[in-house]
Amino acid sequence: MILVDSFEWDEIDRLYDRLKNIGDRNLNTVAEAGQRGAAHLRQAEIEAEAGTIIVPVNCSQQLYDVVAVTDARAGMDEVDKRVMHITLVHNPKRGEYFQRLGLGRV
Incomplete structure (x- = not known):
């Protein structure tokens, strides 16, 4: 053993x-x-480092892509994250059509 x-x-x-x-x-x-x-x-x-962002629909977005996230409110300046899951949201009553990306560490 x-x-x-x-x-x-x-x-x-x-x-x-x-x-x-x-x-x-x-x-x-x-x-x-x-x-x-x-x-x-x-x-x-x-x-472990999970996070979610909402982005406009991008048909070329794929799982495990590395994306650079910039958000001054969150203190993030081109922080690299890996796409762990993708959810397409379509709500015609509210006129919403976007992607929700689940993020992890690179």
């Missing part, structure tokens, strides 16, 4: 620890287990 610990220290300082045990009998070396831990931390990092 191979055991490896992986940590994201900045997130632990910010939010305390959240433990998750991942078991995989196909991992044969410590290096493979370390890579699995790093991949899990990377996926958690991408999903």
Whole structure:
């Protein structure tokens, strides 16, 4: 049995620890287990910083695109975010037609 610990220290300082045990009998070396831990931390990092923006409809917008967000009210100046989900909203009664983009870290 191979055991490896992986940590994201900045997130632990910010939010305390959240433990998750991942078991995989196909991992044969410590290096493979370390890579699995790093991949899990990377996926958690991408999903952790969630945010939503509303934009005009853009037919070329795709999942996992990197977009630069600028909003002086939020103190953001060309902050790169990754598109994690796209929702098209059409409300003819209110004359609304826009996209809601769910964002994550790059």
